[in-house]
Amino acid sequence: MNELALVRIDDRLIHGQVVIKWLRYLGCNEVTIVDEELSEDVDLQTVLRLAAPRGVKLRVASIDQVGELVEDWQPCGSCAAGSSSAVSVEDSLPFASKSQNCRRRVLILVKTPSTALALIERGLSIGELNVGGLAGVEGARRVYRSISVTPDQMEILREISSRGIRVYFQTVPEERALELAEVVPIPEAVQ
Amino acid sequence: MQINWIQAVLISIAAYLGSSTWFAGVGYFTVYRPLVGGTIVGLILGEPIAGMQLGAAINAIYLGFISTGGSLPGDLIFAGYIGTALGLAAGLDAPTALSLVVPLGLLGSGIWFFRLAVDSLFVHWADAFAERGSVRGVAAMNLWPGQILLLLLYGIPTFVIVYFGSPAVQSVIAVVPPKLVEGLAMVGGMLPALGLGMLLNYMAERRLMGFYLLGFLLATYLELPTLVIALIGVAVASLHVQYSGMVQTDESVVPESGSPDSTGRTSLLSRSDLIGSWFRWLTFSHSCYNYERLQGLGFAHGMTPIIERLYSTRDDVALALKRHLVFFNTEPNVGAVVHGVAVAMEEQRASGTQEITGEAINSVKSGLMGPIAGIGDSLTQGLITPTLLALGIGLAQQGNPAGPVLYVALESAAIIGISYFTWMQGYRWGKVAVERILRAGLLRPLTEGATVLGLTVVGALTATVVQLKTKLSLTVGPQTVSIQTDVLDKILKGALPLGLTLLIWWLLARKRSPLTVIVLVFVLGLVGTWLGWLGWG
Numbered sequence: 115m116n117e118l119a120l121v122r123i124d125d126r127l128i129h130g131q132v133v134i135k136w137l138r139y140l141g142c143n144e145v146t147i148v149d150e151e152l153s154e155d156v157d158l159q160t161v162l163r164l165a166a167p168r169g170v171k172l173r174v175a176s177i178d179q180v181g182e183l184v185e186d187w188q189p190c191g192s193c194a195a196g197s198s199s200a201v202s203v204e205d206s207l208p209f210a211s212k213s214q215n216c217r218r219r220v221l222i223l224v225k226t227p228s229t230a231l232a233l234i235e236r237g238l239s240i241g242e243l244n245v246g247g248l249a250g251v252e253g254a255r256r257v258y259r260s261i262s263v264t265p266d267q268m269e270i271l272r273e274i275s276s277r278g279i280r281v282y283f284q285t286v287p288e289e290r291a292l293e294l295a296e297v298v299p300i301p302e303a304v305q
Numbered sequence: 306m307q308i309n310w311i312q313a314v315l316i317s318i319a320a321y322l323g324s325s326t327w328f329a330g331v332g333y334f335t336v337y338r339p340l341v342g343g344t345i346v347g348l349i350l351g352e353p354i355a356g357m358q359l360g361a362a363i364n365a366i367y368l369g370f371i372s373t374g375g376s377l378p379g380d381l382i383f384a385g386y387i388g389t390a391l392g393l394a395a396g397l398d399a400p401t402a403l404s405l406v407v408p409l410g411l412l413g414s415g416i417w418f419f420r421l422a423v424d425s426l427f428v429h430w431a432d433a434f435a436e437r438g439s440v441r442g443v444a445a446m447n448l449w450p451g452q453i454l455l456l457l458l459y460g461i462p463t464f465v466i467v468y469f470g471s472p473a474v475q476s477v478i479a480v481v482p483p484k485l486v487e488g489l490a491m492v493g494g495m496l497p498a499l500g501l502g503m504l505l506n507y508m509a510e511r512r513l514m515g516f517y518l519l520g521f522l523l524a525t526y527l528e529l530p531t532l533v534i535a536l537i538g539v540a541v542a543s544l545h546v547q548y549s550g551m552v553q554t555d556e557s558v559v560p561e562s563g564s565p566d567s568t569g570r571t572s573l574l575s576r577s578d579l580i581g582s583w584f585r586w587l588t589f590s591h592s593c594y595n596y597e598r599l600q601g602l603g604f605a606h607g608m609t610p611i612i613e614r615l616y617s618t619r620d621d622v623a624l625a626l627k628r629h630l631v632f633f634n635t636e637p638n639v640g641a642v643v644h645g646v647a648v649a650m651e652e653q654r655a656s657g658t659q660e661i662t663g664e665a666i667n668s669v670k671s672g673l674m675g676p677i678a679g680i681g682d683s684l685t686q687g688l689i690t691p692t693l694l695a696l697g698i699g700l701a702q703q704g705n706p707a708g709p710v711l712y713v714a715l716e717s718a719a720i721i722g723i724s725y726f727t728w729m730q731g732y733r734w735g736k737v738a739v740e741r742i743l744r745a746g747l748l749r750p751l752t753e754g755a756t757v758l759g760l761t762v763v764g765a766l767t768a769t770v771v772q773l774k775t776k777l778s779l780t781v782g783p784q785t786v787s788i789q790t791d792v793l794d795k796i797l798k799g800a801l802p803l804g805l806t807l808l809i810w811w812l813l814a815r816k817r818s819p820l821t822v823i824v825l826v827f828v829l830g831l832v833g834t835w836l837g838w839l840g841w842g
Contacts, residue, residue: 127675129635129674134679162676164740249631259418
């Protein structure tokens with residue numbers, strides 16, 4: 115059984131922050147990217163595979179393929195949904211032994227909030243969602259550090275949050291996380 | 306010593322320059338770092354060697370500084386430039402000054418965030434120039450507003466703190482009880498263990514820790530100079546890489562395509578266009594770094610000579626400028642390959658020989674920038690820089706000016722070399738360049754070897770730059786046994802610094818934040834000294 119460590123929204127997928135900070139912090143040895151376009155772009159998949167650090171397995175899946183994979187991803191007993199962090203400190207220590215039942219610790223990366231919602235609707239059960247990187251595009255409003263969100267994306271994040279999932283903005287583990295609730299809602303008129 | 310106002314101005318300008326964009330892309334790796342900054346401040350104040358040694362010690366605390374969004378809560382300019390200035394002015398020895406430096410670094414840490422936020426404004430000015438098809442305007446917006454802002458953000462506080470602060474520090478130290486000063490010195494001796502611990506947390510793998518031990522023992526028992534230990538590190542690294550069978554001579558690893566895809570490729574760009582574009586990317590990629598587009602404006606600046614050459618109508622120019630002003634971020638040196646690829650694609654688009662849309666160019670950029678950043682940051686910020694820094698710090702600490710000089714030379718060569726190589730590969734080979742670079746199979750043995758070298762030097766540094774001794778002694782009858790010299794040193798010299806560094810690594814691995822560790826070190830150091838447990842004896 116695989117253990118799901120974190121689901122992260124980051125439109126740059128595997129990059130500096132993720133590779134250097136998050137994978138180590140979470141003790142993950144597998145990354146699964148869920149993205150329609152990418153699941154069809156074999157060249158870019160090759161690049162991503164080569165870019166993944168040694169010892170980290172990379173999988174790329176389309177949203178439909180996720181159905182089979184979802185059964186595999188269960189939070190371990192120690193990472194119950196709704197707890198304040200997705201993983202307990204003990205489980206992610208390099209010094210502690212890994213729990214017996216978990217073969218792989220998985221980080222799921224998606225590019226957009228809508229993909230994250232699609233995963234949740236297909237049965238992925240998570241306690242929290244990390245919004246780590248969204249580029250500043252037209253109509254987007256900068257929310258925190260380099261994370262910019264369009265009104266549509268904000269709607270989706272609120273929808274996810276209303277299902278009892280903690281949505282927070284955080285670029286790297288050592289910096290403070292910003293909760294969705296702390297973000298001033300975009301007035302309807304501005305859209 | 307008194308710092309006169311001329312020196313204060315010079316130091317302020319130096320502090321700005323340390324954060325500036327003018328040093329061909331190596332500024333962030335050289336003048337930004339306390340090792341170099343401390344030496345420069347020392348030169349200004351007439352004490353270059355003392356400045357260098359202080360800068361080196363300060364840099365040790367920040368050895369684990371990897372910026373992919375910030376790591377240690379601390380600003381290197383405040384810690385390095387202002388810290389060295391105040392330390393020299395107050396005549397403090399390195400350990401005492403170090404405990405001053407950490408609060409200074411924290412004080413300055415808001416500047417980074419403020420700068421990235423305000424720079425977002427300048428991007429919009431650049432957008433306006435792009436709309437009008439003004440290549441010069443876009444380049445100017447990347448260059449001037451952001452740099453002037455930096456000059457103010459670093460120059461003014463530096464002047465104020467250095468000019469008015471140094472007499473203040475001197476008078477404060479004079480009234481502070483000697484026990485407290487001793488305690489602060491103790492803390493300062495322990496703080497470098499934080500930098501080393503952070504680096505170990507990032508770089509070390511348990512199977513390679515033997516090399517760390519090797520470096521440590523060479524330094525503490527054989528007392529070899531740092532450079533010699535580094536050379537021994539190179540020797541063992543190359544042996545290790547060969548004997549562990551990492552060097553692949555397997556032909557199947559070599560990429561199959563024999564030559565760049567030159568079928569139907571038109572050449573519209575001259576050599577000087579290419580060099581000009583590369584050089585602008587190298588130098589100005591972070592000149593106006595901002596939260597909204599990150600390196601986007603810098604990317605566009607790098608494209609300006611290309612756009613000028615390829616497009617002549619105002620609309621084409623405007624479109625091209627806007628195309629490259631979008632969000633972009635990667636590690637800039639290995640990531641130079643993406644810039645080179647974009648240039649090649651623009652050339653083909655302009656020549657019309659292939660049907661290439663603007664969206665296609667941007668989708669290649671955005672697809673590649675992420676993974677390249679992962680590799681690039683691991684290589685340049687996570688491996689090459691800390692290893693060379695450790696070497697430079699070790700030398701500088703021993704009073705050898707070769708420390709900063711050698712560091713700047715080697716680091717600059719590495720950064721500029723990587724940037725030029727990957728950029729040109731990207732231009733010649735297009736998208737395939739990325740795969741070529743990754744597949745060459747060179748990457749694994751090189752990074753493994755570099756990690757071994759890094760660990761060896763860091764082990765040596767643990768012995769020399771972390772200072773911790775106990776004053777405790779046991780009296781049994783007529784005999785007094787000093788725990789430090791009669792017990793600890795007889796078991797393992799340097800046991801306390803080693804133990805402290807490993808302890809800090811353990812704490813960091815347990816997800817304690819660096820700030821927590823700093824507080825812990827302060828408490829341990831001050832209380833330990835006050836209780837009479839810690840001290841030089």
